[in-house]
Amino acid sequence: MLPKSNNRHQNLRNTLLSYISWVLCCVVFALMMGAAARVSRRLRGVSAVKGGFAPVACRAGPGGSDAPPLRSSSATRPTARSAAFRGVAISIAVFVLITAALVGSGVLVRTAGEGWWVLRTVLFAVVAAGAWWAAAGRGPAGPALLTGGLAWLVLGELDVHAFGLWAFATGSESVHLLFHGGGAAAALVGLTLTLTPPTRPAIGKVSHA
Secondary structure (H helix, E strand, O other): OOOHHHHHHHHHHHHHHHHHHHHHHHHHHHHHOOOOOHHHHHHHOOOOOOOOOOOOOOOOOOOOOOOOOOOOOOHHHHHHHHHHHHHHHHHHHHHHHHHHHHHHHHOOOEEHHHHHHHOOOOOOOOHHHHHHHHHHOOHHHHHHHHHHHHHHHHHHHHHHHHHHOEEEEOOOOHHHHHHHHHHHHHHHHHHHHHHHHOOOOOOOOOOOO
């Protein structure tokens, strides 16, 4: 009777941890959907300030030259987009390496043949190469963490449910929670950084000669 009781408690704990990880994923996706429009405007470099007023013209004092016009927000577009693509590429590379290490250590148990692993790895490598190629340069950490965390959650779902490659071994509940919670935490941090307005330097007063 004791082994059955222990198995029952262990199954209950596994179910509870799986439920918590799914709740975290659902919360993250709900936040993503709620903030999708604002994040899209931020990545495109579109200002969130409403109104149709023209920018205030600035002139220097006597003897000074006129200040150069401010650049439009379109100049920041490639940076945020590059960071988003770079985050996806890095997330895929880290995901493939981490899953291979966990399988080798016995934390993950193989549930599919070698052919499915090769197919999945090739597809992931193609997507990662395309994302890395699309990233023209470095960018802010917010979009990179946001897209990287979301990509991590999607990759885990593809590995388990689409390809059926692996499953968590018995007794690895904490790793299970950390595995899925890491992607959710990265996405939340990236969302916070992306939605945080950048600090602008204060414009000093122009002295008159």
